[in-house]
Amino acid sequence: MSVLTRDEAQTRAQLIDVHRYTVALDLTTGDETFESRAAIEFTALAAGDTFVELKPALLRSVTLDGQPLDPGALTENRLALPGLAEGRHELRVDATMRYSRTGEGMHRFTDPTDGETYVYTQMFLEDVQRIFAVFDQPDLKAVFALTVTAPEGWTVLGNGIATDEGDGLWSLAPTPPISTYLVAVAAGPWHSVRTEHAGLPFGIHCRRSLAPHLDTDADEILDITRACYDRYHAKFKEPYPFDSYDQAFVPEFNMGAMENPGLVTFRDEFVYRSAVTDTERQTRAMVIAHEMAHMWFGDLVTLTWWDDIWLNESFAEYMGYQTLTEATRYTDTWVAFGIDRKSWGYDADQRPSTHPVAPDPDAVPDTASAMLNFDGISYAKGASALRQLVAWLGEKDFLAGINTHFARHKFGNATLADFIDSLAASTDRDVHRWAERWLRTTGVDTLTPTVTGNGSEAGWTLGVTQDGSRPHRIAVSAYDRDLVDPGRLAPRDRFEIDIPQQDGPTLRPGRRPDLVVLNDGDLAYAKVRLDDRSWATALDSLSAIPDPLTRTVVWNTARDMVRDGELPPGAYLEAARTHLPHESDLAIAQGVLGFAATQIADRYLGPDERPAALAALTTICRALIRRTEDGNAPGLRLTAVRHFISAATQPDGIQDWLGSGSVPGGPELDPELRWRILYRLAVLGAVDDADIARELTRDPSATGQEDAARCRAAIPDSDAKAAAWERLFLGDDLSNHLFTATAQGFWQPEQTGLVSEYVPRFYKDAVELAARRGPAIAEFAGRYAFPLHAVDQESLRLGEECLTGADLLPALRRKLTDQLDDLRRALRVRAE
DSSP states (O other), rough: OOOHHHHHHHHHHHHEEEEEEEEEOOSSOOOSEEEEEEEEEEEEEEEEEEEOOOSEEEEEEEETTTTTEEEGBBBBTTTEEEEEOEEHHHHHHHEEOOSSSSSEEEEEEEEETTOOEEEEEETTTGGGTTTTOOOOOOHHHHHEEEEOOTTOOEEEEEEOOOEEEETTTTEOOOOOOOOGEEEOOOOOOOOEEEEEETEEEEEEEEOOOGGHHHHHHHHHHHHHHHHHHHHHHHSEEEEEESSOOOEEEEESSSEEEEETEEHHHHHHHSSSSSSHHHHHHHHHHHHHHHHHOOOOOBEEEOOOOGTHHHEEEHHHHHHHHHHHHHHHSOHHHHHHIIIIIHHHHHHHHTTTTOOOOOOOGGGGOOOHHGGGOOOOOIIHHHHEEEHHHHHHHHHHHHHHHHHHHHHHHEEEEEEHHHHHHHHHOOOSSHHHHHHHHHHHHHHHEEEEEEOOOOOOSSSSEEEEESSSSEEEEEEEEEEOSSSTTSSSSEEEEEEEEEESSSTSSSSSSSSOOOOEEETTTSSSSSOOOOOHHHHHHHHGGGGSOHHHHHHHHHHHHHHHHHHTTTTTHHHHHHHHHHHHGGGGHHHHHHHHHHHIIIIIIISSSSSTTHHHHHHHHHHHHHHHHHHHTSSOHHHHHHHHHHHHHHHHHHHHHHHHHHHHOOTTOOBOOOOHHHHHHHHHHHHTTTOHHHHHHHHHHHSSSSHHHHHHHHHHHSOHHHHHHHHHHIIIIIIOOHHHHHHHHHHHHHGGGGGTTTTOOOOOOHHHHHHHHHHOHHHHHHHHHHHHSSSOOOOOOHHHHHHHHTTTTTTHHHHHHHHHHHHHHHHHHHHHHHHO
16 A cells, blocks of 8 residues: 655645534444445645545445536546645545454454454544544644434544434534544444533443443542542643543554543453452553643644654643542552653663654654654653653743644644653753754763762762763762661752752762762653662662662663663562662552563563563562562452462463462452463463363453463463464454464463574564564564564574565554664674
């Protein structure tokens, strides 16, 4: 299919102005296709040629101003409109469209629990073309008026208030002007919880089989929604710009959520069927806040072209975390951001595929390249930069600039230059220079301290060496060992310094501290190091640092040092074994255990060292389980139980848990824990397909189907591996989520010899799969089906050879580029 180039979009935007789409969708014509009729009202600003986009199964008819056009003129996804006269026009397109199983376009799903069917749209970035004919680019905003014919018993949701007209026909209230990729429809026998807030209808929706679980959390979800809505109205002068606010939790969704105006779609894993930690609830709340921020950042004011995707995502990321902290019970959200999201940004910014937060427009020449920038840079690094900007400008001036931006561009489009001009109108600071330094550059600075001083009270000095060029203003904290209890730390001093230090090292009073931490509070976007004495203190007393954000900075320092080959992976594990049993912050515990398991044990240590790493993890988890026996920290206990299961090297203990239906002392095994145990037993060769089938009978849900696919692919048997490979790469019937689950189960560190023959096959088969099934499956193949645990030079050679091919889909090329860079890093860490 042809991708839209930036030059083509600019040319088309100069030629036409689109006013209104009137779209009729008929969802009653079968399981494979639906009917789509679109009438597009637009004005040609001058005489000229253009085109409309569409990806139909069958293009039935096309008329322009009542005159028929040849449907056979459709070339790939483009229908030429030559010789347009200046003035008003109406284009009508009647087509049959295909349902999707990949989460792109109109996704169709039948719930295995009760046989009910649901459909929903995902039109981002250019998949609206799978639904109806469209001038598909973000700066051709228009009004959208949709009608949907649905089967009896279904409810239809959309961007505007939906009205049941009878006989299966639903009409959706026309939208204000919005971009094409933001149109949304969701239809099916939804279970709904409705309320009203601030004079607007609010609703949350899910599959009927999830109704009891949604009802359990409905008050929490709606309370978060109302609190964020009220807080945004306190910050923004422009009121919420749409007529309703629905949140639909939909099956087999590819992303966390999508900011469709008035109808936000979420992956329905956020409707929790099993016990979760408070950090996971906080994550759901953050996504709710993030998507609501998009109603202003992205929907009311939309990027002109995809080079400015950060204007959507960085702002929503920052606002989501900050607003959750201000308006809800989740007051430590920046800890989770620091341990989880920020490290995502750091990792992405050190790969060959790094790019500026706001790349040069020429670096995003088409829609295919735009898709590649939805990463840790556009989200986490951009949000980190904005957090610094707010601290530098002050929130009052920052919000004044934001509100100027909304007022100038509401229901329109804007660029980076427009945004900076709006900020500049509200402050005397040089925001243009800030943007050049922070938004137009790549890479992560590293700040290394040099601390001098002796045991006297004559004073001590702090010098900071900077590897990088950006200016920073950072907080520094100093701690002393407690004289009575050397395992405890007493805060002594906290001060701010500018980097680079123009006047040389900073002199502070008193004797040299035992621990000096750069970037206290984690406001800066930079890797930091500890001096030798501070690192020794941290190894002894990390869990005694009172502020969780400071502990986050120290743990991230250790993580970065492992990744950079400056700290042996075993030393990180030893620090975790010493301090995690005393950790009180859930986000830190989850983040440290996650890195220790998936990076250190699975990749950075060789096969001979892996058993000892797993033993260390089980020791940590056992200590946390013992500590939480009183029931006061259920989330910490659940985290420990999950990781204990995943690190088991023998089946007996966890098999006993599965048989009894409970962990000794709790918790009882819910579906998530039962499948987790079964998955680990499958990896260890302690269950077979019959055991998996019995568990699937117990839990036949969609999630159960995915868990079963993951378990089957994990069985250490050549026939099981061959069957899984065939389902992944040789057939095209797996949905996006079943593909992901099967891929996750296939490669296991314990099974490298069994699957070694598939490593070279991956590179050939993934390329062919991507060409057949498109960018979503290509991305999943590169992310989940990549042979992560083949940490050797031959795998690297095969991957690099694959990248020389000219026929790689961009989505797959980007994932392979990143995976191979991570493989090189793992090889370097192992070689240290």
